[in-house]
Amino acid sequence: MALFDEHDLERLRTVPLLAGLEYHEEIGSTNDYAAWLAGEPDVALPHLVLAARQSAGRGRGGNSWWSGDGALTFSLILDAAALGIAPRRLPTVSLRTGLGVLRGLEPFLPRATWHVKWPNDVYLDHRKVCGILAEVPRPNRLVVGIGINVNNSFAAAPSDVRGRAVAMSQLAGQPLPLVEVLAAVLGSLAEMLVDGNGSYPPPQSHAPWLELWPQYCLLTGRKVEIEQGQRRYAGICEGIDADGALLLATPSGPQRLLSGVVASVQGVR
């Protein structure tokens, strides 16, 4: 059975953020396809590429992305200028996406513990529920790829994924309405990504992402280790700044990191 039917797609067409959408039962990677599509002149943006299954899903750092049936896997093609996102704010897009995803998902499990993990993961009860891969395939075009564990099982997943990941249905005790989860995430992404001074209308309730971040940040106040190429920084996280940089208090003084991989977080596996 198809993961989304025509009725679901009609529902998604009512989401104000989207100018267009397409659905694939199977695709290599929605990000790869969206990067190609972003070069086509007649595609109205924002455009959603949604897939039931990916045969070559990609994660950050050249890793592959595993997802089972019942997960949400999609990419959004965005025009940064139309959203009002200034070039120097582009590094904040993945952070804002994480926060947008979290705020869209939270109402489905309001009693659970929700965190954003800099730079771009969403955690549910201290396990990864969503990964984000933001890419710039050409000037002024963004592809934001999002994988969310909603109704999928991890029975067939590699053991490292099984140990670190969680699906929302595990906590809910039942499957969640996939199309409503996606619609909620897209609505909340509009609030986080539209800056309001581009050609796209500003959202009605503009949630200030930077003010929301501390409420959900997994790393703040914790001892963390961040890898940046060959370098490794260890210190206490003091939050982020408006450019999306992670602020660390290290034994040798403050550090401001614009990118990196979180190698360890005290108290979190």
Ligand code: BTN
């Ligand atoms: C990560 O945590 O490493 C990022 C994972 C991103 C996965 C999503 S699934 C939809 C989109 N298409 C891809 O190939 N990757 C992203």
